[in-house]
Amino acid sequence: MGWLQLLFLHPVSLYQGAAFPFALLFNYLCSMDSFSTPARHLFLLAGGGALAWAAMGSFAVLIFIPAVCAVVLISSVGPQEVHRWTFFVQMSWQTLCHLGLHYTEYYLQEPPSTRFCITLSSLMLLTQRITSLSLDICEGKVEASGPRSRSSFSEHLRKALPYFSYLLFFPALLGGPLCSFQRFQARVRGSSPPCPRRSFWALTWRGLQILGLECLLVVTRRVVSAGAGLADCRQLQCIYVMWSTAGLFKLTYYFHWLLDDSLLCAAGFGSESGKSPGEEGYIPDADIWTLETTHRISLFTRKWNQSTARWLRRLVFQQGRAWPLLQTFTFSAWWHGLHPGQVFGFLCWAVMVEADYLIHTFANLFIRSWPMWLLYRTLTWAHTQLIIAYIMLAVQVRSPSSLWLLCNSYNSVFPMVYCILLFLLAKRKHKLN
Incomplete structure (x- = not known):
């Protein structure tokens, strides 16, 4: 590690x-x-x-x-x-x-x-x-x-x-x-932002968020360092190791994204005053609430590092004629450096997004009662968070041996479930068509 x-x-x-x-x-x-x-x-x-x-x-x-x-x-x-x-x-x-x-x-x-x-x-x-x-x-x-x-x-x-x-x-x-x-x-x-007081309070709020994330980082880092790693964990304990380690990664990303966003806003590049006609408004990279509460992998993918997601969509997805989703994630692996874990992680991510579309499409058709919908949302939220944790660890590990430890652990059950559902639902969709 x-x-x-x-x-x-x-x-x-x-x-x-x-x-x-x-x-x-x-x-x-x-x-x-x-x-x-x-x-x-x-x-x-x-x-x-x-x-x-x-x-x-x-x-x-x-x-x-x-x-x-x-x-x-x-x-x-x-x-x-x-x-x-x-x-x-x-x-x-x-x-x-x-x-x-x-x-x-x-x-x-x-x-x-x-x-x-x-x-x-x-x-x-x-x-x-x-x-x-x-x-x-x-x-x-x-x-x-x-x-x-x-x-x-x-x-x-x-x-x-x-x-x-x-x-x-x-x-x-x-x-x-x-x-x-x-x-x-x-x-x-242009000139300076039209409302300095608003900019001041926006920067103050970001500063408080950064401070809170730093405190969470310190606590989470101690918890992860005190526990077992993927090489030492046993059976179901590996799920907790994966989840806590991925949480540490996510907190680190949130911290850096908020800091970077604050620097841009301090220079005046994050305000709506810089928006040109026909251009999408300024969107920061970190939408922490959506990322931590969504039960859909596809929505998590769009909200994770939002400006990069929009850039990839414009550069690759909208230009691709065949398999644009696969092309987008393949290019993302290339852009990140083509380490073995990155190739595996991004290809796995592409399959999970494809499965996510089919699973939620069929769920919207067949789930009618409110209690079943609440249960479905809870289970898919937990499954989404665990799959994202699995992908995040795969992308971050550098040695093939660490990647093998991850793939050979109980954690592989979660993406495997979505792969099986993708196969079954795609087959059923083909029959319905």
């Missing part, structure tokens, strides 16, 4: 916290007319460069190189081809970096550098922004100069500054919900 320790000792939260004063300073400067739009872009870009160098050290070059390549492609390739080229170059670069991690972990049998892991996480977020921007250009939502523009070098740099600033701006460099280029531009060109 080396990756488990790495996740909790991850210093990203420290760097995000250190960036808060600069986010508040940017928000304050935006209220001043003397703080021009190019100066705002330069402030965000300089902050991103400084934060990258502080958090990643020399590995920051792995972030700067694809950002420069993406801007060059946006400025030199036509709107219809820009997405294909940027997607190919960025995913190739990210895959090479992930292969470096594979080489360190599996071949050299050495723990990876913490700075390198931070770089890979930031690189994945950069992939989101690059592909989101290229899709916007391809769909005509954003105008790019293109290859026909004949301008001086300084003019090209001036036009490229918003792109560089968007790809590397410091509030979203290490985390946070995906911010579209239109929202980014609207915020940079």
